[in-house]
Amino acid sequence: MSTAFLEHVNVTVSDPEATAKRLHDWFGWKVRWKGDSLGGGTTYHIGNETSYIAAYTPPKATTPLSGDSYSHRGGLNHVAVVVDDLDAAEARIRAGGYVPHNHAAYEPGRRFYFEDDDGIEFEVVSYA
Template identity: 40%
Template sequence: MRIEHANITVNNVEASVAFYLQLMGGRVRWEGTNSSGRRAAHIGDDRTYLSLFEAANTSRAPEDYSVTGFNHLGFEVDDLAAYRETLLAMGVEIKGEEDYEPGRRLYFYDPDGIEIELVEY
């Protein structure tokens, strides 16, 4: 079993597509509207993708590890330092960096306040 996709609700599909493509590369696999008639897009590759649904009402994702729910998305990368430079060039503030077995990690928020973790093993 593997994770095929993660579905996140965002404030602006176009802005999120641009953010994630600049960060991760890949391509737009599909775009259109979801079953609620809101804009949506899938970005990634042939095996794994992010499904982005546009919110009906704009807001910021909550950050609360003390309650049940979604905490963050984690992506494995080959060169954490290169991604750090990409994030800084994009104007993204690094929330934290940790170096412990089995890898080094970097944390930041996407444009909607969703926490993202990059890890290099």
């Protein structure tokens, strides 16, 4: 059997260009592609050479997800990103006005969580 890996996740956001800027500021990711998308919407692919987040917005206004994603089948609970330097990543995220929480050290690494402008929860983890 060949090796499988996760290439991307696709999430609906309020402003894919702003999402791309935040992901660049936090993780150094680049826009791999941007353009017209499903139903007249716009998508940005933001990531590195092997994986990315597809940030999609439809042509009409969206509404925030209500309730706890963990209690909904198919809910996106969080997106985990591995970094080399957890403290430096946290400093960049805090500098943008975001509030990290749920810090934990566990074998084999350390982590924290935060929510972005669209309510998407990110887990930032380091195994260094």
